[in-house]
Amino acid sequence: MFSTHLACESNDGESSPTNTTSTIPAVTLRTVTNFLRKGLPTDYPQPTKMGYSQRLSKELCAQLFCGDGLGSQGKPIPPLSMNNSIEIAPLNCSYDIDSFIAKAKSLSIAMQGIRVQFCPNPLQNITQNIHLFFPIPERLNSGKLKYHQIPVHHIPHFRLGTILSTLHLPLYVFLQSLYQHNSTPNSYLNNKTLQQWMDIGFLPALYDHYSTDILQHLPTCFDSAYMDVYARSRESGTKKVNQNPEIGRRQELHYFLPADQLENIWQDMVTFSLKPGYN
Amino acid sequence: MFLLLDAKDLKLITKGESVALCGQKFWQLLSKDINIGKLDTQYQYLDIGQEVWSQEKNRVLLFKRCCIDNSLQQLKTELKGLKTGTYTWALNCLSANKTVEYSKIFPTYQQGMIYSQSYSPLKSLFDAGGCYPFQNSSLEYLSLSPDLVQSWQASGPDGMGIALDINKLKSAYTYSRDRILSAIQGASRRKISFGVWQEHRISCDLFELLCSAQGRIQVSQISSAIWNFENLDVFQYLETNFLRFGLGLEYSFHGLQTPGLGQAKDLSRIFRMFLQLQKASYTNVLLESMGDIWRDFPTPNSKVNYPGLGISKQLHQFNFAWLPMDTINWNNWTMGSRFQSTSVFEFIQIHSGALYKTSALLQQRTTLEILDQFGSLLSHINNPDSPKTYRLLAYMVTMVIQNFRANVWTALARFCECQWEDTERLQLAKEGKISLDYKNVLYFNSERFARIQYSNKYKYSLQERWEILFHWNDKWDKDDIRKAWKDWPYRLFFRKCYEEISQICGIGTAKSWEYLLVQTKFARSNFLLPSPSKHALLQRQTKKGKLAKIYWVPLVHHLWKDGSTARKLPKRNEGEDRWEFWEIDYIFPMSEDYEVGDKLYCEEFTPEQIIQRVMR
Numbered sequence: 046m047f048s049t050h051l052a053c054e055s056n057d058g059e060s061s062p063t064n065t066t067s068t069i070p071a072v073t074l075r076t077v078t079n080f081l082r083k084g085l086p087t088d089y090p091q092p093t094k095m096g097y098s099q100r101l102s103k104e105l106c107a108q109l110f111c112g113d114g115l116g117s118q119g120k121p122i123p124p125l126s127m128n129n130s131i132e133i134a135p136l137n138c139s140y141d142i143d144s145f146i147a148k149a150k151s152l153s154i155a156m157q158g159i160r161v162q163f164c165p166n167p168l169q170n171i172t173q174n175i176h177l178f179f180p181i182p183e184r185l186n187s188g189k190l191k192y193h194q195i196p197v198h199h200i201p202h203f204r205l206g207t208i209l210s211t212l213h214l215p216l217y218v219f220l221q222s223l224y225q226h227n228s229t230p231n232s233y234l235n236n237k238t239l240q241q242w243m244d245i246g247f248l249p250a251l252y253d254h255y256s257t258d259i260l261q262h263l264p265t266c267f268d269s270a271y272m273d274v275y276a277r278s279r280e281s282g283t284k285k286v287n288q289n290p291e292i293g294r295r296q297e298l299h300y301f302l303p304a305d306q307l308e309n310i311w312q313d314m315v316t317f318s319l320k321p322g323y324n
Numbered sequence: 325m326f327l328l329l330d331a332k333d334l335k336l337i338t339k340g341e342s343v344a345l346c347g348q349k350f351w352q353l354l355s356k357d358i359n360i361g362k363l364d365t366q367y368q369y370l371d372i373g374q375e376v377w378s379q380e381k382n383r384v385l386l387f388k389r390c391c392i393d394n395s396l397q398q399l400k401t402e403l404k405g406l407k408t409g410t411y412t413w414a415l416n417c418l419s420a421n422k423t424v425e426y427s428k429i430f431p432t433y434q435q436g437m438i439y440s441q442s443y444s445p446l447k448s449l450f451d452a453g454g455c456y457p458f459q460n461s462s463l464e465y466l467s468l469s470p471d472l473v474q475s476w477q478a479s480g481p482d483g484m485g486i487a488l489d490i491n492k493l494k495s496a497y498t499y500s501r502d503r504i505l506s507a508i509q510g511a512s513r514r515k516i517s518f519g520v521w522q523e524h525r526i527s528c529d530l531f532e533l534l535c536s537a538q539g540r541i542q543v544s545q546i547s548s549a550i551w552n553f554e555n556l557d558v559f560q561y562l563e564t565n566f567l568r569f570g571l572g573l574e575y576s577f578h579g580l581q582t583p584g585l586g587q588a589k590d591l592s593r594i595f596r597m598f599l600q601l602q603k604a605s606y607t608n609v610l611l612e613s614m615g616d617i618w619r620d621f622p623t624p625n626s627k628v629n630y631p632g633l634g635i636s637k638q639l640h641q642f643n644f645a646w647l648p649m650d651t652i653n654w655n656n657w658t659m660g661s662r663f664q665s666t667s668v669f670e671f672i673q674i675h676s677g678a679l680y681k682t683s684a685l686l687q688q689r690t691t692l693e694i695l696d697q698f699g700s701l702l703s704h705i706n707n708p709d710s711p712k713t714y715r716l717l718a719y720m721v722t723m724v725i726q727n728f729r730a731n732v733w734t735a736l737a738r739f740c741e742c743q744w745e746d747t748e749r750l751q752l753a754k755e756g757k758i759s760l761d762y763k764n765v766l767y768f769n770s771e772r773f774a775r776i777q778y779s780n781k782y783k784y785s786l787q788e789r790w791e792i793l794f795h796w797n798d799k800w801d802k803d804d805i806r807k808a809w810k811d812w813p814y815r816l817f818f819r820k821c822y823e824e825i826s827q828i829c830g831i832g833t834a835k836s837w838e839y840l841l842v843q844t845k846f847a848r849s850n851f852l853l854p855s856p857s858k859h860a861l862l863q864r865q866t867k868k869g870k871l872a873k874i875y876w877v878p879l880v881h882h883l884w885k886d887g888s889t890a891r892k893l894p895k896r897n898e899g900e901d902r903w904e905f906w907e908i909d910y911i912f913p914m915s916e917d918y919e920v921g922d923k924l925y926c927e928e929f930t931p932e933q934i935i936q937r938v939m940r
Contacts, residue, residue: 071643074418074553074557074558074561075557075560075561077561077644078557078560078561078564078565081564081565081568082560082564084568085564085567085568085571086571089567089570089571089574090501090502090505090567090570090571090574092498092502093495093498093499093502094498095494095497095498095574095577096574096577096578096581097571097574097575097577097578098578098582101571101575101654103654103655106572106652106654107649107654109568109571109572110568110572110646110647110651110652111646111647111648111649111651112642112644112646113649122642122646123642124641124642124643124644125416125417125418125642125643125644126643127418127551127553134378134379134380134383134552135378135379136376136377136378136379136543136544136546136547137376137377137378137379137519138341138374138375138376138377138543139339139340139341139374139375140339140340140341140342140343140345140346140372140373140374140375141334141335141336141338141339141340141346141372141373141375142334142338142346142347142350142370142371142372142373143332143333143334143335143338143370143371143372143373143523144330144331144332144333144334144370144371144525145329145330145331145334145350145354145368145369145370145371146328146329146330146331146368146369146370147328147329147363147364147367147368147369147528148326148327148328148329148363148364148366148367148368149326149327149328149329149362149363149364150327150362150363150364151327151362152327153359153362154327154329154358154359154362154363155357155358155359156356156357156358156359157357171330175330175525176425176438176439176525177369177438178428179326194428197328202328205327208329208357208358209357210353210354210356210357210358211337211353211356211357212331212334212337212353212354212357213331213332213333213334214329214331214357214358215329215330215331216327216328216329217327217328217329217330218325218326218327219325219326219327219328220325221325221326222325314325315325318325
């Protein structure tokens with residue numbers, strides 16, 4: 046499976062010479078570069094300026110764009126080639142794990158605690174195709190359930206925060222029952238949904254399990270968390286953020302939740318998600 | 325509800341000499357902070373990457389195109405349900421990247437093989453946290469001529485134009501261009517070497533299997549499937565290849581901005597061609613998706629029925645993207661005859677917010693292009709006294725007046741509700757086919773119009789008003805009263821007509837065209853003029869507690885002032901039928917009894933029909 050980079054039979058690279066040109070000696074990358082360089086005007090480009098006003102002659106254009114003059118006179122343009130004649134020096138090889146995607150069974154997966162945001166930023170959603178799917182049921186008219194494999198980046202979700210760790214580990218909450226069949230895929234949640242999730246589900250669970258010394262540092266409701274996120278830009282009175290790029294429109298505020306109660310909180314959240322109207 | 329961990333960019337933290345070693349490193353780090361037992365064993369995936377680089381200094385390795393093609397072919401015969409892509413490197417046929425997506429319904433996917441890609445990390449030179457150069461799809465708007473941009477900005481179907489900031493787009497372009505150049509120059513200065521990468525997204529179970537079989541991974545064989553270039557050769561190649569298309573693009577841009585340097589339509593197309601080529605000239609690109617560049621002749625069942633640039637063929641022949649000699653006529657920068665009557669590079673992507681305006685935008689573009697055609701016909705006839713010239717000039721008047729009416733009716737429709745019984749008439753009005761006379765305007769919404777009073781603060785004569793509405797580069801430019809009218813499309817259209825005529829037939833002809841044809845026709849077919857104002861498009865009368873009204877300026881012919889009630893239009897080609905006999909009417913009562921305004925010359929014909937008739 047992994048040895049797909051074996052050389053093909055014609056691994057000399059002269060992969061596709063056509064019959065007409067095969068008799069003409071090929072040119073190297075460097076020859077082509079030098080040929081083009083000779084033609085390029087020295088006064089182009091000028092940084093931050095767009096447009097070139099000197100006249101380009103017909104001959105120059107034919108040279109730069111059509112390769113006219115690359116071969117000897119009266120002969121067709123030679124094809125590009127590369128002589129790999131140099132004995133290839135030994136190769137080094139290393140491996141790495143670049144990304145890790147996994148489903149977690151509970152919030153207590155974080156052994157050191159998590160940093161959560163109570164007003165998630167939709168720009169941090171997973172928007173690229175990660176080629177993974179999740180089955181989502183659809184109730185057919187006949188009453189039967191049919192499972193569809195939906196691309197993960199199309200399922201409504203938000204970024205809850207990150208797990209405290211040496212590695213950067215963002216954690217996402219997916220609300221797959223909000224997925225709408227037969228409509229344009231959209232992974233974003235509206236504020237109303239987020240507000241319900243936070244105010245009716247998540248925050249009460251936190252208030253049930255953490256002690257006051259922790260709770261006093263957390264926002265009290267989604268609306269206040271939302272206002273806190275925009276406070277700096279709105280209250281500084283500078284409307285035009287472009288003029289002062291130091292001030293972003295949003296401040297991504299994160300709050301730390303210790304690990305000891307995360308399991309209990311997750312149990313509460315599971316109970317919440319099973320309530321009628323929220324599943 | 326479920327939780328998903330999605331960690332990225334761990335490459336440098338987990339690097340190891342073997343698959344098993346980096347796996348060990350990764351799990352060790354992870355298990356320090358994560359309760360591995362709480363992960364769903366069925367849903368764990370990771371990206372395993374392999375980098376191969378030369379032990380020699382100053383080298384750049386690249387995958388050989390033929391081997392990439394070959395391996396994909398081989399994979400396709402062995403496995404079902406593959407979606408593959410080959411990304412051509414810098415418009416040549418030597419190297420490419422590849423991606424392989426395994427279909428979710430086939431066993432390979434279910435066994436844990438999700439997605440593979442092999443690529444040259446050269447592209448990371450241009451990666452600014454996921455933002456690659458030239459990603460802004462609005463850059464295509466730079467290919468529009470300033471006239472067209474101006475008319476698109478000024479008006480749309482509902483009177484609102486589309487928001488285009490050409491200066492911003494220009495700086496977006498130069499920023500991308502300069503970023504690429506500085507990345508390449510930085511890499512040359514530091515003499516950076518690059519290897520080749522392959523990366524596979526696999527399930528953790530498959531990863532365990534791979535670790536146990538890591539002895540079977542053979543790296544030594546890969547060397548014959550890759551090129552080994554000197555790094556400076558590659559960097560210089562990328563730079564020159566990028567610059568040559570940039571030069572073509574910026575030269576055509578200069579031509580577009582400077583009137584008289586060439587046909588706007590062709591320069592626009594050439595600009596778009598170079599933009600696409602430049603995007604592909606410095607990095608790996610899925611060329612097959614750039615149809616106009618890639619295609620030679622259309623495939624049998626395709627919806628597209630015109631040939632493209634045919635880069636596929638050129639690559640096959642030269643291993644390099646030399647354009648076919650007949651692509652462009654380099655003497656005057658027009659598209660070659662092969663592409664002249666086709667739609668290649670004709671289309672531009674309208675941003676999604678303005679999509680509903682597309683037909684209006686197209687209409688404006690067509691209008692400007694037709695004017696260009698009239699211009700070339702006039703210079704072809706090259707005889708101011710010919711009846712053909714007269715016909716063309718007269719029809720240009722029709723177009724000017726129709727444009728004017730269309731703009732004014734659109735503005736009126738925005739100002740107040742249309743009360744005409746026949747709703748289809750509004751559409752006709754917006755196309756400029758309904759004249760602006762008493763009945764039409766007053767019945768549009770009688771409560772919202774007021775006749776101009778003698779006490780009005782703007783005491784301009786008719787000729788002065790005409791100048792404010794139609795002329796340019798004069799004393800009114802400094803006056804605020806033209807501010808709100810400046811960018812109206814009809815003004816632009818009139819100006820273009822005037823300039824074209826004076827360029828081709830001489831300034832004298834242009835002046836008499838305005839005086840004898842436009843002004844007289846205008847007075848004969850529109851009895852009402854809108855009154856311009858400082859702050860709004862139309863001067864308004866505002867009274868406390870009442871809806872605002874728009875002021876109208878009625879015209880009166882001096883024959884009508886003698887008290888006769890019937891207002892008959894003066895006979896044509898007689899002494900009375902002249903612009904200076906018309907003036908502003910402040911006092912005379914407006915009677916219902918008047919002769920309806922003139923029809924415009926050939927107004928029932930389309931410009932294309934006129935061109936055909938004249939050509940005959």
